[in-house]
Amino acid sequence: MAGAVIRWAGFAAAVLLAVGSYAAGALPGGDPGADLRRLGLDATPVSFQIGLAACVLGLVGLVVAWWRLGAMVRAGTVGAPALAVTGVLWALPLVVAAPLGSRDVYSYACQGWLFANGADPYSLSPAAGGCPWVDAVAPVWQDATAPYGPVAIALAAAAAWLGGGLLVSVGALRLVAVAGVVLAAVALPRLARACGVEPTRATWLGVCTPLVAVHAIAGAHHDALVAGLVVAGLAAATTRRPLGPVSWIQALGAGLLLGLAVAVKVTAVVALPFAVLLVAGAARRWLLAGAAGSAFAATSLAAGLGFGWVAAVSGTTDQTQWTSLPTGVGMSVGYVLRGFGAGAGADDAVLVARVAGLALLALVLLGLAASAWRRRVDTRAVVLRCGAALAALALLSPVFYPWYALTALAVLAAAAEAPARRWLAITTGALTFLILPNGLGVATLTKLPGAFLDLALVVAVAWIWLPRTREPAGRLLRRLIPVR
Structure with missing residues (x-):
């Protein structure tokens, strides 16, 4: 009974958050709270104030429900099937919400549009390349080239190629982010078991969180796909079989997954040396490393983009x-x-x-x-x-944004134990409040x-x-x- 109450309370909070997003979120038509930083809340439209209140209340409710759910998971009264149902239920409203906490998904869409139309997003910015959706991009990124790898650009191009305008592209990119979350949810229990951690607890802490709901699903960040690929790669690498074809296949699969993660965001390369150590045998370690390098090189060559993202990465430090x-x-x-x-x-x-x-x-x-x-x-x-x-x-x-922590928190959820898990949970909840729904960072204020x-x-x-x-x-x- 208590589990059902928490499940539906979290769902109601997610609905409130989704409804508020259409008045106070990162809307494509412009920032509804543009004067908030300079003139204060009184200078913003009443609709924005109401939406902001709804978002804040919804977010608080979601965090409280998640925390209570964690207590039930630790007590053993909520198992993996119930947790999965709860996570899906809480995510559904945010799948159809306006983007929350960031306008980055519009940058992704423009980068994809440029590539789909024969331009190089590593050389041309959304403004310089004539993206028709440039006004939806945050002003600070309108003249910035893409800092993401070839897989991220190709997926964004596929989203733009679908046609139907900006909203269709954003919807497709959100589905890519959801796929990353699902991949993490499937792989994390295996990784947790290999580490001797109860899988349901790891899933609650690493995947079924308000941070994932807001910044991976509603925000549709590339980091969601990175987290899924990294967790899946590490899970595939956790084999201690010294002999047999399965261990070779796992090493190959782990390398391909991690290579794809690096081809989304280069920061994923940090996980590669540790994945190599998880594999038994020197030959399998070389296979994993070679597969990762091959996957990255192959996607770069297939996209025909080269390594132009290297120069663009330095531009992200302007904030x-x-x-x-x-x-x-x-x-x-x-x-x-x-x-x-x-x-x-x-x-x-x-x-x-x-x-x-x-x-x-x-x-x-x-x-x-x-x-x-x-x-x-x-x-x-x-x-x-x-x-x-x-x-x-x-x-x-x-530079740090809350969604940068998605991959680290998912991996730590598979291996950390108390009291570290409690601190990780507190950190996860706190990071969720670090940016307002329209994308204005609390740090800026x-x-x-x-x-x-x-x-x-x-x-x-x-x-x-x-x-x-x-x-x-x-x-x-x-x-x-x-x-x-």
Whole structure:
């Protein structure tokens, strides 16, 4: 009885969120809350205010229902079939909602339109290429070229090729995102079992979440497909059979899946070394790595686009928001410099902090890879370090948006245990509120306090952990996320 109440309460919250999206979401006709940042809520239309209230209430209701559902999953009163039904029920209203939290799906549609019409989206922006839907694209991206891999561009082109205008293309791209979520939902239980984690708990934490509902399904981000391909690739790689044709097929399949993930967003390459370690035998490891490289090269050649996305990736760092930890630290230093009359160095502070963040990221990734190599016979340890690497990539990159965490959270859900799982759940819920329905980031409205929050966090972590830097990386990681 309690399970049914929670299921339908979450559905009602999702319906409220979907209804509100048509007044306060990222609508193709323009931003209904365009004056919110500059003039405040009173300057926005009443319809937007009502829609925003509906979205906020719906989102709060969905998060509360999800949290209560998690308690029932942990208690064993909700099994895998009931969780699947609940997840589908909560997702249905958002499949037909207006885009929420971002206008990126319109960028995808324009990039696909350019490619479908013989243009190179790595060389031409939506505005320069004459995309008929350019007005729906966020102003900051109208003159930006595509930073995505050939698979993402090809799928967007297929969506544009269907005809029927922008809404049909957006609907097709949303179905691609849904396919990514379904793939993750199918593969995550297998990965969790290989790690010794109860599959239903992993699915609740990694797939059946408000973050996935809002930013993977309603937002239709490419990251949803990346998450599905990465989780499926890792699940296929988790074989310890030393002999037999099945292990070879699994290694080949894992490599192809991960190669396709990289061909959607290059950041997925971080998962590849860990997937290699999951496979038994040197020959199978080489097969997995070769299959991944071949899949990426083949899709690049088939699309005929080359590697133009490399230059476009650097353009995504133009946004300065404290949701990126290094950027936030640089912003806080810049505010201090301005206070002392040295405002000219404020931008340099952000640049230096970002470079330091990338250097730290490289060290963290190397440390996690080395730690995984030492524990390569332990599936859970390797998957856990893969999730930590993906999380570090999201946190230490120059720019961070909530949907960047989808892949990391899905992988960590398969390997983490309490108390880390509780913190992951809290993080998942908090990330859902980080961007307003129309795409305006809360970080944009809270630059100064957010920047100093980042600085305080870095100081606190340094104070706690620096005296322990002599400990091996694996032991430090186990302090944060225990591994049996």
